[in-house]
Amino acid sequence: WLASSSLFPLSCIHTRASLQKIGKWEKKNRVVYPPQLPGEPRRPAEIYHCRREIKYSKDKMWYLAKLVKGMSIDEALAQLEFNDKKGAKVIREVLLEAQELAVRKHNVEFKSNLHIAESLTGRGRYVKRIRYHGKGMFGIMKISRCHYFVKLVEGPPPPPEPPRTGFDQAKEYVQQLRNRTLVHTL
Amino acid sequence: ESILRPGSVPSCLVVPVRTKRKFSVPEWARELSPEEKEKRLKFSEPIFPDERVERTFYLACTGDIIDPYVPPEGDARLTSLSKDGLKQKMEKLKQTAASQLALRKIKDHDSEFSTKTFPEKAQEIFIEAHNSLANFNKQKLHSLVTERCYPEMVRGNRYKTIRWSFVESLEPPRVVHVRCDSIVNRGNLYGQVTVRMHTRQILAIYDRFGRLMYGGEQLPKDVLEYVVFERHLVNPYGTWRMHGKIVPAWAPPKEPIIK
Numbered sequence: 001w002l003a004s005s006s007l008f009p010l011s012c013i014h015t016r017a018s019l020q021k022i023g024k025w026e027k028k029n030r031v032v033y034p035p036q037l038p039g040e041p042r043r044p045a046e047i048y049h050c051r052r053e054i055k056y057s058k059d060k061m062w063y064l065a066k067l068v069k070g071m072s073i074d075e076a077l078a079q080l081e082f083n084d085k086k087g088a089k090v091i092r093e094v095l096l097e098a099q100e101l102a103v104r105k106h107n108v109e110f111k112s113n114l115h116i117a118e119s120l121t122g123r124g125r126y127v128k129r130i131r132y133h134g135k136g137m138f139g140i141m142k143i144s145r146c147h148y149f150v151k152l153v154e155g156p157p158p159p160p161e162p163p164r165t166g167f168d169q170a171k172e173y174v175q176q177l178r179n180r181t182l183v184h185t186l
Numbered sequence: 187e188s189i190l191r192p193g194s195v196p197s198c199l200v201v202p203v204r205t206k207r208k209f210s211v212p213e214w215a216r217e218l219s220p221e222e223k224e225k226r227l228k229f230s231e232p233i234f235p236d237e238r239v240e241r242t243f244y245l246a247c248t249g250d251i252i253d254p255y256v257p258p259e260g261d262a263r264l265t266s267l268s269k270d271g272l273k274q275k276m277e278k279l280k281q282t283a284a285s286q287l288a289l290r291k292i293k294d295h296d297s298e299f300s301t302k303t304f305p306e307k308a309q310e311i312f313i314e315a316h317n318s319l320a321n322f323n324k325q326k327l328h329s330l331v332t333e334r335c336y337p338e339m340v341r342g343n344r345y346k347t348i349r350w351s352f353v354e355s356l357e358p359p360r361v362v363h364v365r366c367d368s369i370v371n372r373g374n375l376y377g378q379v380t381v382r383m384h385t386r387q388i389l390a391i392y393d394r395f396g397r398l399m400y401g402g403e404q405l406p407k408d409v410l411e412y413v414v415f416e417r418h419l420v421n422p423y424g425t426w427r428m429h430g431k432i433v434p435a436w437a438p439p440k441e442p443i444i445k
Contacts, residue, residue: 035347035392043395107393 025050025149029106045108045154046117049098050147054090058121058146061087065119065148072157073099073114091119091148098152108154115157122147247332247429248369248376251414253284255363255380257434288366292377295419305359307426308381308415313352315428319343320350331428332416338430346399347392353406357384362412366419375419378429384410410437 028048036043054061064087068076073095080092095116102108124145131141292299315330319339331339363380387409389401401407416429433439 030345032345032347032394033396035349035390035398036396042397045393045395045397107395107397107399 023050023052045102045106047098047102047106047108047114047152048149049094049101049152050149051090051094052147053124053145054087054148055143056087056090056146057144058123060085061091061121061146061148064088064091065121068095068116069119070157070160071116072112073116073152074112076116087148091150094148094150095152098150102152102154113154113156114152115155116150117153118149118151120149122149245370245374246418247334247416247427248367248378249334251430251432252365252367252378254432255412255414257362257382257412257432285364288364288377291366291375292364292379292419295375295377296417301361304379304426305361305381308379308413309355309359309383311415311426311428312383312413315339316350316352320348329425329427335428335430345394347396349388349390349392349403351388353386353388355383355385356408359383373420376416377419378414378416379426380412380414380432382410382412384408 025048033043064080064083064085067079067083068091071079077092077095080088080095099111099114102114103111108114124147126145127143128140129143131139133139289301311330315327318326318330327339328336360382361379362382365378367376367378368374369376385408386406388403388406390398390403391400393399412432412434414429414432415426417426418424
């Protein structure tokens with residue numbers, strides 16, 4: 001015997017009109033890991049967040065995403081606040097939302113203890129429109145939109161990689177020479 | 187149409203200038219007043235106003251605990267000192283008129299009910315419900331717990347792992363409070379029984395990443411609970427299910443320490 005609803009339905013009754021296709025990045029937040037044994041090191045929390053269909057070009061957004069990648073969240077917010085681009089405002093909102101989500105839902109203790117592990121842009125849906133020129137001429141313009149994806153990881157940001165020096169390259173070259181062996185011989 | 191095929195357009199194309207349209211909505215587009223609508227509907231068949239699409243729903247549980255039991259202060263702390271005094275108090279409470287009336291009504295509908303055998307069954311239901319919560323066995327949980335209690339138990343737990351185990355019962359469970367009420371229609375009876383349980387339990391909640399959030403696997407905790415069980419008496423196939431817990435005013439839930 002099944003009861004269809006009670007006097008005070010606290011949970012929603014699922015109807016057909018749910019959101020169309022939940023994106024892959026949003027689904028990454030649903031992964032549940034098995035409980036850790038007491039001896040293991042604490043697994044850092046990973047929070048995936050994105051915003052879809054931002055009215056901005058994906059190439060222009062890429063510069064900002066590359067700027068923010070690898071920084072700690074406070075640093076990223078500070079840099080974006082004083083950046084003049086339109087996308088900077090949007091990314092700042094996304095980062096603040098993600099920080100809020102992390103603290104509320106994903107059991108992150110300190111909101112400053114996050115760093116940006118990945119930040120990507122993607123192409124949204126493009127739409128073609130007519131752009132009117134003088135003398136009755138026209139052109140077809142494309143209204144471009146982009147998506148922005150962010151992955152926040154708990155912990156201090158990883159130290160930046162030291163740039164490759166000539167000495168490293170020389171070492172690798174010598175190592176390659178040393179790795180050579182003779183094949184199919186005594 | 188020539189605009190849509192840009193390749194075939196000659197270099198000098200004159201597009202007619204569009205003038206701004208002023209306020210003129212055609213008759214078929216503007217909203218009709220009710221009289222006009224009636225005139226329109228004369229030829230179509232009349233819709234009988236009696237036809238109402240009814241969606242029946244079935245109430246399997248009450249929304250709230252009726253007349254919540256007020257546990258005496260210092261219930262668990264004074265048992266060692268004045269056992270007899272408390273026992274007398276408990277017996278007195280049982281004998282209150284309302285509880286007795288409700289008990290009689292329940293016994294009318296369900297002849298097998300007895301205040302002596304019920305607490306054990308209640309405890310079994312309690313343990314099974316918590317076990318199926320730990321395993322996320324939704325169907326079993328729905329059969330053991332009413333619809334009012336289910337969201338309270340399950341909210342926020344979808345992405346967490348819960349480990350719960352029952353160590354032992356420190357005192358035998360006791361029926362403390364009985365109420366019987368009907369909602370919506372008269373005669374639609376629901377019976378609610380409060381059982382007092384003093385038990386030892388282990389609870390450990392892990393968050394999405396497997397990190398320990400609350401409790402611990404090796405920490406048994408003593409718990410004094412007043413659990414309310416409910417049953418739809420009029421339904422011959424009704425079962426006793428967990429309906430909720432009563433939090434006494436003198437023991438508010440403390441803020442859990444997040445590890």
